Amino acid sequence: MKANLPETQLEAWRKYYVSFWRVFAAIEADLAAASLPSLSWYDALYQLYLAPERRLRMSALAQGALLSRSGLTRLVDKLEKEKLIERQACPADGRVQHAQLTAKGVELLRKIWPVYRTGIAKYFAPHVSDAEAKEIAAVFGRIVSAAETAAGGAE
Amino acid sequence: MKANLPETQLEAWRKYYVSFWRVFAAIEADLAAASLPSLSWYDALYQLYLAPERRLRMSALAQGALLSRSGLTRLVDKLEKEKLIERQACPADGRVQHAQLTAKGVELLRKIWPVYRTGIAKYFAPHVSDAEAKEIAAVFGRIVSAAETAAGGAE
DNA sequence: GGATATTAGTTGCATACACAACTAAAATGG
DNA sequence: CCATTTTAGTTGTGTATGCAACTAATATCC
Numbered sequence: 001m002k003a004n005l006p007e008t009q010l011e012a013w014r015k016y017y018v019s020f021w022r023v024f025a026a027i028e029a030d031l032a033a034a035s036l037p038s039l040s041w042y043d044a045l046y047q048l049y050l051a052p053e054r055r056l057r058m059s060a061l062a063q064g065a066l067l068s069r070s071g072l073t074r075l076v077d078k079l080e081k082e083k084l085i086e087r088q089a090c091p092a093d094g095r096v097q098h099a100q101l102t103a104k105g106v107e108l109l110r111k112i113w114p115v116y117r118t119g120i121a122k123y124f125a126p127h128v129s130d131a132e133a134k135e136i137a138a139v140f141g142r143i144v145s146a147a148e149t150a151a152g153g154a155e
Numbered sequence: 156m157k158a159n160l161p162e163t164q165l166e167a168w169r170k171y172y173v174s175f176w177r178v179f180a181a182i183e184a185d186l187a188a189a190s191l192p193s194l195s196w197y198d199a200l201y202q203l204y205l206a207p208e209r210r211l212r213m214s215a216l217a218q219g220a221l222l223s224r225s226g227l228t229r230l231v232d233k234l235e236k237e238k239l240i241e242r243q244a245c246p247a248d249g250r251v252q253h254a255q256l257t258a259k260g261v262e263l264l265r266k267i268w269p270v271y272r273t274g275i276a277k278y279f280a281p282h283v284s285d286a287e288a289k290e291i292a293a294v295f296g297r298i299v300s301a302a303e304t305a306a307g308g309a310e
Numbered sequence: 311g312g313a314t315a316t317t318a319g320t321t322g323c324a325t326a327c328a329c330a331a332c333t334a335a336a337a338t339g340g
Numbered sequence: 341c342c343a344t345t346t347t348a349g350t351t352g353t354g355t356a357t358g359c360a361a362c363t364a365a366t367a368t369c370c
Binding site for chain 1: 160161164165166167173178181221275278281287288296298301303
């Protein structure tokens with residue numbers, strides 16, 4: 001927690017911060033232009049897609065989808081209404097709900113991904129060499145790990 | 156706009172994406188814990204602080220503060236109510252408003268910055284070597300430039 | 311120079327999200 | 341085994357933000 005922050009680090013932070021918002025906004029705009037839902041839907045569905053049996057407890061999904069628990073409840077409401085997922089009560093623990101990805105959910109994921117991928121390929125990838133990409137993955141991987149252990153959840 | 160996205164790039168994107176949200180949330184939480192306004196206020200005030208005479212047209216400020224024009228109008232409403240800035244009509248062009256940073260605005264900036272800086276120093280900097288920071292600044296600097304020229308505004 | 315187009319900013323409306331308070335279920339422990 | 345605490349998820353409420361429509365002012369062009 002060094003309070004002194006060298007100018008180099010600060011400049012890196014600023015570029016990181018600004019670039020993220022720009023790229024994020026550009027990708028969201030492309031998705032909206034293609035009449036597709038926003039990245040938060042994608043993130044949630046994709047987390048489920050990755051999960052064993054394509055299902056996850058609400059709180060795990062909230063973690064993975066970068067949302068608060070209440071935010072996730074609302075998102076899951078909408079996804080469920082669209083039949084993209086199903087809520088399943090847990091027989092072993094009455095407090096727990098699982099979100100289960102449906103076939104329709106997978107299908108939407110497959111519709112979103114090409115547009116998302118193209119966005120990454122347009123706004124991000126062209127400016128990042130292969131070597132830089134490896135370094136970025138390493139650096140930001142460390143940041144993610146640190147943030148997640150700090151937040152208490154190993155997950 | 157290569158549609159093919161190597162796994163290396165993709166992995167870099169994912170870490171970049173997730174790390175950003177984690178760090179951003181952590182810093183926002185620290186600011187809130189210190190009863191300070193959020194980064195969007197800081198961003199807007201800081202843009203003005205950097206500007207010549209500490210004032211900027213609304214639309215330029217929107218660009219710099221990463222907001223839509225309507226979003227900026229609302230933010231400026233709040234900042235003005237807190238006397239952190241003043242709106243000034245432009246004598247040369249009746250459509251234009253300038254936002255002018257006040258002394259109180261500078262003061263708030265100076266209160267926020269230590270907390271913000273500490274957040275960067277806690278969540279970001281420890282995981283980034285000096286060499287990596289230089290590279291990150293370069294890479295994301297390119298991304299920002301590309302995004303801004305694409306968005307039409309050189310600025 | 312007056313009709314039309316463009317530009318700057320604002321406002322109406324809708325949406326997405328967080329925090330805090332709540333409910334229900336399970337764990338703890340005496 | 342009942343009372344208390346903890347945990348999982350939901351709901352009430354407030355806020356931040358964007359898009360599209362609007363207003364007012366300037367620029368363009370015949």
